[in-house]
Amino acid sequence: MPTLMVSISGIRGIVGDGLTPEVIVKYTSAYADFIKQGKVIVGRDARITGEMVSKIVVGTLLAKGLDVVDIGIVPTPTVQFTVKILEAQGGIAITASHNPNEWNALKLLNATGQFMSPEEHEEMKTFLSTEPFYESWQKIGKYSEHFEAIDNHIEAILKLNLIDAEKIRAKKFKVLLDCVNGAGVYSVPKLLDKLGVEYIKMNCDKSGIFPRLPEPVPENLSETMKSVKENNVDLGIVVDPDVDRLVLITDKGEPFGEENTITQVVKFIVAKTPGKVVVNLSTTRAVEDVAKEFGCKVFRSPVGEANVVKRMKEVDAVIGGEGSGGVIYPSLHYGRDALVGIALTLQHLAEKDITLSDLKKSLPEYFIAKKKIELQNVSPDEIINSLIFKYKNQNINTDDGLRIDFADHWVHLRKSNTEPIIRIIVEAKSKELSESLAEKYLNEIKELV
Known part of the structure; x- marks a missing residue:
């Protein structure tokens, strides 16, 4: 596998190999030239190389004359949400998502808080070949911290029309939470506390070292599934290191299914607010089945969050996502967001008054x-x-x-x-x-x- 991968979402590589300080400066400088002026939100996941990468990114942006708002260790969707709320000109989420410990990455966002479009990515790449220009001492950018970003994100979720926190609290859910020692440790417990959910933590320390392969797929979750059953909880909640993917485990300690994450959320949303749905071409046909129950049409996009969001905007979709456990709810923001996925799932279970295993049985099986x-x-x-x-x-x-x-x-x-x-x-x-x-x-x- 190449040690530096470049895509429209940014760059990803093995730290000290493909992803060196020189490479970080080069791409951050080109990104700054693309942004031109204003402020950029910078957040990172919990991995131990995050602080080092963040300092290089922040220093480069300041040297280029851009203001930096540092929001600390946060989910990628919190970076996206904060770009929108603070009306910034861009954002950089420092995370290699589900890649192992030795990887890190820069996820580059535009002024809407979304991944850059292919056209924007091509424009940014033109600056890679130009000699970097840095500002003189009196023109460097200003640095500030905004560590309320997670709290603001959670408050916005609680204010969504379809979320009734009192109804969720009344159910007194008990869950097992596995954050793979990632950014979820700093965010998911705060959301669950607000919703009155009792939780048992697993892989929720702040060491920044992933204790297992961090991709939340069943083959990496055998211990988590076992723990769900042993602790007799209502469900297991698993997030990846940057909290944009939500994977659930049923009350029986079995996989709910990544594809079912988006299927059940679509069913919940279109039953309340019928409208268009967008998923990618590799996502389950079950989404079409549940949308059809409510007379709603499903549109498909190429794989990738940026492509799903682009299509959602084109058709004015009420909900969208990807079968890897990615929920995109535009009433909050245009980005895959496990936090809003958790709230919508708990609301769905509270209103139906059923277990997660029964909810799974009610969905089309593929x-x-x-x-x-x-x-x-x-x-x-x-x-x-x-x-x-x-x-x-x-x-x-x-x-x-x-x-x-x-x-x-x-x-x-x-x-x-x-x-x-x-x-x-x-x-x-x-x-x-x-x-x-x-x-x-x-x-x-x-x-x-």
Whole structure:
């Protein structure tokens, strides 16, 4: 895997290898040239390299003449929310999200608090090749701290029309909370306290060291699931290091399913405020099923938060997100936000007066299988174009690789932006069918190679 990855959301790398002080200065300087003037919000997740990276970022921005508002260790959605609330010209969230301890990253935000559009990203990149210009001593930016950012974010969630904190408090929920020692440690307990939720902490110290692989997928959560069952709680709440993904564990200690996070939130929202829904092309078909119950239309975007948000704005969606546990609720802000996802989930359970395992049973059941194939001496585009031609008479979408919808399943074939591989994602009504179909498409690609 490359040790520095560049995408429209920013840069990500292994600290001291791909992500060096020189690289941080170079990209922060180009970002400052893109922003031009005004103030930039800077926040970071809890990993131990965050302080070092933050000081380099802050110093560079100040030297470029931009004002910096430092909001400390916070979720990425709190950085996004604060850019919007303080009417800043941009924001940098210092986090490598679900990557392991040795990684860190700069997530670069525009004046709306969202990830830069492809056009904005291209404009920023033009400044990478110019010699950095720094201001003289009397023109450097001003530094300030704003450590109320998390409290302001939580207060805004509690004021949402669909959140009735009293109703949630009356349920006296008891949960197990796993924050993987990330930024969730500083934010999720505050939200749960406000909602009267009793919680048992797991992986919630402030060491900044992730005790397990931080991606909140079932294979990394065996101890957490066991603990949910042993402690006899109503549900498990798991967030990734920068708190933009929400993963739930049922009262039986079983995975609720990442795809079901967005499915149940969509069901809750459109039942109350019918409207358009946006998810990415790799997200479960269950979203269409629950939206259809309330006469609502689902639109699909290419994978990636920036793409989902762009589509949400185009169609004026009431809710959106991604199947990795990402909930985007525009009534709060346009960004994946586990904090608002937690509040909406607890509200849903309180109003339905059911357990999380019963809520899971009430949702359409699908199974996703994923495979990938590494390509040598052939371009991923060439393979995908061959498959587009082969399936041209089917129900296809080519906005992001190739998605083909059949009556009994769908498949999404997309190339990686960082490696010569094609990812194969298949969803069907049974695990056996999704696995066998994923194998079928893998073999088709092998034949083309």
